[in-house]
């Protein structure tokens with residue numbers, strides 16, 4: 079379990095201080111795949127770097143499996159870092175070492191005898207699907223293969239936690255999918271707690287159970303991925319769930335807009351729009367719609383433009399509010 | 413044409429030819445030994461210049477870094493001939509003489525190590541910060557980062573820069589001929605400059621060019637050979 083309490087990090091810059099993280103509180107359960115998502119500059123990298131003290135927090139505490147990270151001595155911190163390993167967007171492999179030697183590297187640092195380290199490195203390369211690349215140098219590998227080697231390297235010291243900072247952001251969609259599957263497999267088979275930093279909602283959608291949304295250095299929303307997808311509360315969450323933004327309708331000026339969200343298998347087969355027309359006589363227009371699969375659950379949302387006439391608009395709102403399994407909110411028509 | 417073979421120019425060259433192989437050897441070993449010793453001092457200094465700065469792997473006090481930089485800049489800005497005059501008494505103390513090839517080694521090292529330190533600094537700065545950070549995230553000590561990440565990752569560049577150091581120091585060693593150093597430089601200066609035997613000077617210089625070519629070719633090949641970033 080990772081507990082982050084009142085974490086604040088400031089950077090002194092030429093023009094003044096930047097508050098990169100502002101009073102962050104997070105609890106990451108043991109064995110979870112936990113997403114931290116936010117736009118570029120939100121403070122994601124700084125947050126993840128505070129977990130292993132690559133960045134020293136100005137205030138607050140980080141506790142990983144009972145260890146108060148900020149109060150460890152230098153040797154204790156180095157030992158703790160073997161249990162909290164990291165993979166990166168740019169892979170950060172040693173370019174002058176072959177894959178086997180790259181995977182051996184953390185074991186070499188830890189003083190594990192060479193023969194033992196090499197045997198384990200071979201096993202790990204097999205685990206990540208690159209048994210034949212032991213002798214290849216990173217320059218000879220594709221991006222996805224490099225990230226696999228980096229994952230093998232991160233697993234070498236039997237960590238409890240794997241931190242992934244934009245680990246798939248430099249990869250194409252298919253490779254991203256394959257790497258995420260590998261991370262999921264590692265989480266399931268080895269029970270390693272995974273923290274996934276990303277700016278891509280699709281990544282969170284695919285593998286995370288919980289997610290925290292970071293905006294301007296603060297956590298604006300956190301919870302189960304399915305909840306946040308079906309019913310985002312904060313502006314930042316909405317921007318991420320609907321990357322193009324909630325549609326502003328010059329198309330339908332003066333029409334009241336509502337966003338409806340439905341989650342789980344129970345509601346997707348119910349014809350909301352049709353029943354609105356038939357049972358309630360309200361003819362609504364679909365302004366935007368989106369459905370996605372999150373952890374095997376279908377989650378969807380629509381933005382509906384209500385009828386012009388205020389009386390039928392009100393009736394429609396009441397009808398939707400009482401409709402089972404659907405949440406609704408009004409959207410400002412700007 | 414027969415006149416040429418009777419000229420003093422030609423006679424001098426023929427007279428000196430037997431000395432040439434030894435002069436080549438003297439130049440070669442003065443250069444190689446000075447570079448090696450300059451590396452012994454300059455490599456750790458270059459490492460300190462990179463790891464010791466604020467935000468580096470092993471931050472050192474600001475005043476110490478300031479002092480280190482000032483000393484290196486100072487020594488780099490003293491012309492080699494002047495530096496040699498300063499250092500020759502040291503040669504006498506260390507080697508027992510201030511003439512001949514061994515006596516040129518201390519001034520050559522003194523001139524070369526600040527230069528080497530800067531070259532090493534440049535090489536180490538090319539190492540990707542992300543890789544250093546990855547090593548830190550795996551619990552590497554500062555010394556492990558230097559020995560297992562920064563130096564091996566910058567090896568091709570270090571070799572290329574050592575080659576630059578070699579050829580530069582070769583130039584200095586030739587200059588040392590002016591004040592009594594041995595080797596090809598001495599022959600070129602003594603016969604070409606003091607006695608106007610230009611043919612001998614040209615031949616000695618041509619041999620210097622050959623030595624430079626040799627160093628450069630070997631250095632370039634070696635640097636390329638150990639660079640695993642190239643797809644092969």
Ligand SMILES: Nc1ncnc2c1ncn2[C@@H]1O[C@H](COP(=O)(O)OP(=O)(O)O)[C@@H](O)[C@H]1O
Pocket residue numbers: 089090091096097098116117118119120121122123124125
């Ligand atoms: N070492 C640093 N020095 C100064 N400012 C920094 C530093 N690292 C990050 N920042 C600032 O902190 C904010 C958050 O950065 P970062 O954590 O990298 O965001 P993200 O990873 O979400 O894109 C940004 O405004 C960035 O400019």
Ligand SMILES: [Mg+2]
Pocket residue numbers: 122123124244
């Ligand atoms: Mg980042």
